[in-house]
Amino acid sequence: MAKQTFEKAMKKLELIVQQLESGDQPLEEAVKKFEEGIKLSKFCSEKLDETEKRITIVLKDQTGNLFEKPFVSENESEDG
Numbered sequence: 001m002a003k004q005t006f007e008k009a010m011k012k013l014e015l016i017v018q019q020l021e022s023g024d025q026p027l028e029e030a031v032k033k034f035e036e037g038i039k040l041s042k043f044c045s046e047k048l049d050e051t052e053k054r055i056t057i058v059l060k061d062q063t064g065n066l067f068e069k070p071f072v073s074e075n076e077s078e079d080g
Contacts, residue, residue, distance in 0.1 A: 006047040013040040 016037040020030055059069055 004043060006044055009040045009043050009047075013037055013044065016040070 016033050019025060020033055020037070025033065059067055061067060
């Protein structure tokens with residue numbers, strides 16, 4: 001199976017939403033699609049959380065000048 005990416009998951013989630021909104025599936029199929037959509041939604045949410053933690057944090061020093069500091073999570077070492 002190919003590695004899941006955020007973009008692929010979002011496209012699949014959008015397709016599932018369209019299919020569910022059409023109302024053309026039998027109930028059992030709609031429930032399966034809904035369950036798959038929930039899993040994709042959770043995956044996307046986790047990827048967004050990971051990405052947000054990697055974004056550079058812009059801070060102000062005591063004189064009001066802006067400087068950038070990379071976010072280092074608890075799981076990352078200071079050495080890289």
